[in-house]
Amino acid sequence: MKVRDRKTLRVIATFLLALPVTLLANEDLSINGFLSVGASKSDADAVYYEGIADEVSFEPDTVVGVQFSAPVTEMVSFTTQLLASGNKDTYDLAADWAYADFSVGDSASIRAGRVKLPVFMASEYLEVGAAYPWVRPPEEVYSVVPVSAFSGVSAHYTGNFGNFDFSIEPYYGSHTEDIPQPTGVLSSTVRGFTGASLTLGNDVFTLRAGGLQGQLTIPEVGLDDEELSLFSVGARIDWENVLILSEYASRDIPGIVADSEGWYAMLGYRAGKFLPHVTVAQLDTDEVTPLAQKQKSTTVGVQYQLDYSTLLKVEWKNIELQEGSAGLFSTLPSDDKISIFSASVDLTF
Amino acid sequence: MKTMKLKSLLLGLTFTLGLITFPLQAGVVVIGHVSNNASLDSKQIARIFLGKATKFPGGAKAAPVDQAPGSAARTDFYNKVVGKGEAKVKAYWNQRIFAGKGKGRPKEIGDGAAVKSWVSSHPKAIGYIDSSLVDDSVKVLFSAD
Numbered sequence: 001m002k003v004r005d006r007k008t009l010r011v012i013a014t015f016l017l018a019l020p021v022t023l024l025a026n027e028d029l030s031i032n033g034f035l036s037v038g039a040s041k042s043d044a045d046a047v048y049y050e051g052i053a054d055e056v057s058f059e060p061d062t063v064v065g066v067q068f069s070a071p072v073t074e075m076v077s078f079t080t081q082l083l084a085s086g087n088k089d090t091y092d093l094a095a096d097w098a099y100a101d102f103s104v105g106d107s108a109s110i111r112a113g114r115v116k117l118p119v120f121m122a123s124e125y126l127e128v129g130a131a132y133p134w135v136r137p138p139e140e141v142y143s144v145v146p147v148s149a150f151s152g153v154s155a156h157y158t159g160n161f162g163n164f165d166f167s168i169e170p171y172y173g174s175h176t177e178d179i180p181q182p183t184g185v186l187s188s189t190v191r192g193f194t195g196a197s198l199t200l201g202n203d204v205f206t207l208r209a210g211g212l213q214g215q216l217t218i219p220e221v222g223l224d225d226e227e228l229s230l231f232s233v234g235a236r237i238d239w240e241n242v243l244i245l246s247e248y249a250s251r252d253i254p255g256i257v258a259d260s261e262g263w264y265a266m267l268g269y270r271a272g273k274f275l276p277h278v279t280v281a282q283l284d285t286d287e288v289t290p291l292a293q294k295q296k297s298t299t300v301g302v303q304y305q306l307d308y309s310t311l312l313k314v315e316w317k318n319i320e321l322q323e324g325s326a327g328l329f330s331t332l333p334s335d336d337k338i339s340i341f342s343a344s345v346d347l348t349f
Numbered sequence: 350m351k352t353m354k355l356k357s358l359l360l361g362l363t364f365t366l367g368l369i370t371f372p373l374q375a376g377v378v379v380i381g382h383v384s385n386n387a388s389l390d391s392k393q394i395a396r397i398f399l400g401k402a403t404k405f406p407g408g409a410k411a412a413p414v415d416q417a418p419g420s421a422a423r424t425d426f427y428n429k430v431v432g433k434g435e436a437k438v439k440a441y442w443n444q445r446i447f448a449g450k451g452k453g454r455p456k457e458i459g460d461g462a463a464v465k466s467w468v469s470s471h472p473k474a475i476g477y478i479d480s481s482l483v484d485d486s487v488k489v490l491f492s493a494d
Binding site for chain 2: 065
């Protein structure tokens, strides 16, 4: 899941060495952090998405991050987010994003560096457990684009008509990532990464749509500069005590990598400090490839607000594998109905 | 007198337990610098405190300030003026901040007295205090119920 791009990391490291000098001289520096400690356990004899297995494991859902943001001049600011994730064998610290933000007037800005990929509703705060009600956003949709940041430029324009606010975010860049698969590691490169995301909303309702395309190369499976395309749409209704979230994503890649389509719908209700929620989700891929991922799931969970900045979450997810596929498991489990229990403490500081 | 004591004891207990938040008797007012001539409704105030508007209706830059979490005026302000509970607002800012879109969020100042003194000396500032704290060092821009 986490992104590795050595060249970019080197550039970022250089940036980071220069950063303290800028920051120490700046009293407008803002520091924000988040911490999620999560544990999960499944009853399957195979490893699920991000390493969830039949023994209690803290690694998949444990992450700590610190974000530094400082104005450099009146118009330019610098932001970086350092992330240590239990997702790797070691809690290695990496700059998940680091970019310079150039303001163009009050309503537009351009970012350059390592920027977040704004494809889904929660893409830009995927690691921040305190920003959504689940222990982790539904993987039936979020696994469709397993990339959270890329190297390039993005622009951001916001405006409003009447009671509606909108924003437009076009972006361009490239991305390199090693994708671990049961069959071995695939080294993927996407060039000419071009896309845009559009958000429209008011106080209660938010609609987001996005699309991107690029040229994908994965030498291990014989993909050479093949066109890949993605489309996503999501809606959020936050009315009084009712919270509804729903997203759809589809991915189109030629060759052996499966085309896939995922969606989920969540209904939640805020009852004082409790937010119970139920989510149904489905992931479907085309049948022709050995990597087909087909599963349905129902998740029931509750979020409890322990104090102003701390959330406790528990959830139970019941997965039904479809048509003999292994779904998001790395190997085929012996039972096609699997339960996963997860709990987390999420805080921001 | 006795009922007042009982009431504050109950309120104290409620906040300590942190289970329910009562609407308070004393109202919360939105204040600005004495030189601020903006006329604002609750919608415009909500937009400023949610970082969706960066200016007062007249075009002057707005710099919102918050009281510390747990203050009664803060709870009151978000429920009655902004129309969203604090938990909702916190989740909203978590999303904005870590998406790198946290610009324009209110600066946290402290209690009502600290907010009043800050607003009285910062022409762009907009804050909220309990109506009992109002004096002529600040201007009341909006009053909740």
